[in-house]
Every structure is written in structure tokens, then in C-alpha cells.
Amino acid sequence: MAVPRISLPLRRPEEVISHLGSPTHWKQGRSAKSLADAWFQANDLPSRVRSVLEQDPKVSGIELIDAWLERCTDLGDGRSSASQTDLLAVTGIGSDLAIIGVEGKVTESFDKLVTDWLADGSQGKRQRLNGLCQLFSLDAAAVGHLRYQFFHRTAAAILEARRYRASKAILLIHSFCPNATGLDDYVQFGRSLGFERLDRDLLSEARVIGGTELRLAWVSDEPILEHSGA
Numbered sequence: 001m002a003v004p005r006i007s008l009p010l011r012r013p014e015e016v017i018s019h020l021g022s023p024t025h026w027k028q029g030r031s032a033k034s035l036a037d038a039w040f041q042a043n044d045l046p047s048r049v050r051s052v053l054e055q056d057p058k059v060s061g062i063e064l065i066d067a068w069l070e071r072c073t074d075l076g077d078g079r080s081s082a083s084q085t086d087l088l089a090v091t092g093i094g095s096d097l098a099i100i101g102v103e104g105k106v107t108e109s110f111d112k113l114v115t116d117w118l119a120d121g122s123q124g125k126r127q128r129l130n131g132l133c134q135l136f137s138l139d140a141a142a143v144g145h146l147r148y149q150f151f152h153r154t155a156a157a158i159l160e161a162r163r164y165r166a167s168k169a170i171l172l173i174h175s176f177c178p179n180a181t182g183l184d185d186y187v188q189f190g191r192s193l194g195f196e197r198l199d200r201d202l203l204s205e206a207r208v209i210g211g212t213e214l215r216l217a218w219v220s221d222e223p224i225l226e227h228s229g230a
Contacts (some may be wrong), residue, residue, distance in 0.1 A: 003072050003082060013040045016069045034176040034223040035086055035104030036069060041224060045091075048201075048221040049174065055203050056215075063092040073156035077131045079124055083152040087174075088160060097166035101157030103149070104174050106223075107181045110189075114151070115144035128152075135210045136193055143192065147182075150189040158210045168206075172217040175200075180220060190216050 010016060013036040038046045044064050045053070053059045071088035087102040103110075111117065118125055126140075132151045133140040135158065143151075154171045161169035173186055180200050190198040195216055197204045204216040 003074050010069065013037055028223070028225075031104035031106045031108055031176060032086070034106060034221075035102070035174055037224040038174070038176075038221060039067060039069075039087060045089075046174075046221065049172065049219050052201050052203055052217055052219045053170070053172075058206075059093055059098075059203070061093070062098070065090045065092055065097075071156075071160075073160055075128065075131070075152060075155055076159065077128050079128055083156040085153060085156050085160075088156075090164060090166075093168065096168060097161075097164055098168035098170060099157055099161040099164055099166050100170045100172050101153055101160070102172045102174050103153055104176070105182055106176045110147035110182050110185050111149035112147070113144065114146055114148050117148040118144075137209075138192060146189050146192060147185045150186070154189075154193075154214070154216075155210075158212045158214060161212045162210075166212075168213045168215070170203075170215045170217055172219060174219050174221060176221055176223045178220075180218070183218065186216075186218060 013033070016032070016036050045062065050062070053062055067087055067089040069087050071085045072082040073085060074082055085101045086104045089100040089102060091098045091100055114129065118129065129151070130140050132155050133143060135155055157169040157171050161167070175182070183200055187198045190204065193209060194207055195204045198216065200218050201220050202218060206213045206215050208214070
């Protein structure tokens with residue numbers, strides 16, 4: 001698919017509504033609004049995101065260069081459906097670039113289990129999964145218990161890092177759920193890629209995957225509450 005390369009800036013969080021899968025996703029307590037509000041208010045890395053990333057001295061001083069909400073990434077497998085990352089951030093770490101693919105969550109799941117996603121027997125889906133597993137050096141027959149969304153979101157972060165000629169990529173879960181819904185699924189996926197440092201409010205160690213230095217991170221945050229005027 002042809003992903004647009006010419007963009008206009010969003011001036012208010014609400015301007016992202018037309019780019020969402022459904023306008024009903026935009027309301028207090030849902031991840032789309034919580035994520036946009038947090039990043040717009042910061043106009044930088046939100047403080048909780050920065051505090052988790054800078055646990056690693058190698059990421060200290062990370063600088064936000066640009067960010068896009070609802071960024072579509074062509075996964076390069078000939079299918080028309082792109083991976084639509086909630087927020088894609090281009091950051092600088094010293095003289096290097098790092099791409100951060102941010103997935104916002106409250107209580108939403110990370111999509112279907114791979115087994116259920118493949119249940120309709122679609123050949124196109126099988127081809128996509130095979131390509132994603134090849135990128136991660138995984139056996140496609142052994143990933144049915146994992147959540148499908150992790151595969152294409154992580155691949156999108158790596159592919160965007162390649163496109164920007166960045167040496168580093170981070171898949172970051174920005175969670176606004178006090179109970180960290182989905183954390184176990186995140187840990188399972190990370191373990192399948194060989195990561196060990198996986199937990200709430202933790203940046204993983206780095207591993208080279210698909211030729212890119214990849215890290216995973218889970219950030220727990222609180223949504224910005226709306227207040228009515230007195």
C-alpha cells in the first residue's frame with residue numbers, strides 16, 4: 001500500500017478523531033484520548049515515559065524530535081492493511097536516532113491470540129504471520145498462544161527505524177490502567193523474543209532483532225482528567 005508521506009501538524013488532540021478506527025474510541029477513559037492528551041500536554045516525552053526510558057544510562061537525555069499519532073506503516077508483504085501505530089516518535093539519543101512505537105492501552109486487549117486471528121484460514125494472514133515470524137526468527141507454528149498485535153506493532157517500529165536510518169527501536173506500551181491489563185501478554189511476547197527484563201515500569205535490555213537494536217518498555221501512567229469550569 002502507498003503510505004502518505006506528506007503530513008499536516010495536529011494543533012489539538014481532538015484533531016486525531018478522524019484518523020481513528022471509530023470516533024467512539026475518543027472519550028474519557030479510552031486509550032486513544034488518554035494517549036493523545038498525555039503527549040500533547042507534554043509536547044515532549046511525558047514525564048512517566050521519560051523516567052522509565054532513562055533507567056538505562058544509554059538512553060539518558062533522550063530528546064523528542066517529532067511524533068505522529070495513528071501512523072500507518074506498510075509491512076512490506078503486499079497486503080493492503082498497514083499497521084497503524086497509536087503514536088510513532090522519532091527521538092535522538094546523543095548522535096543516534098531511535099524510533100519509538102507507542103501503543104496506548106487502558107483495559108483493551110492486544111487483539112486476538114494468533115490462533116484465533118488465523119481461524120478463518122486466510123492465506124494472506126498466514127503469509128503475513130510467516131513474514132513477521134521470519135523478521136523475529138520465530139517458528140510460526142509455535143506462536144499461536146501470543147497476541148497478534150504485538151507482532152505487527154513491533155515490526156512497524158523496526159521497519160520505521162530502518163526507514164529513518166535509525167539504529168535503535170523501542171516498542172513502548174503506555175498503559176493508563178491501574179491494574180496493568182495485558183501485562184502478562186506483553187511479558188509472554190517479550191520472552192518469546194528472548195528478552196528477560198520485562199515488567200511494569202521497566203525498560204528491557206537491548207537485543208538486535210531484524211538488524212535493529214530493539215528494546216521493550218511498559219509505562220504505567222494516569223490519564224489527564226477533564227475538569228469543568230466553576
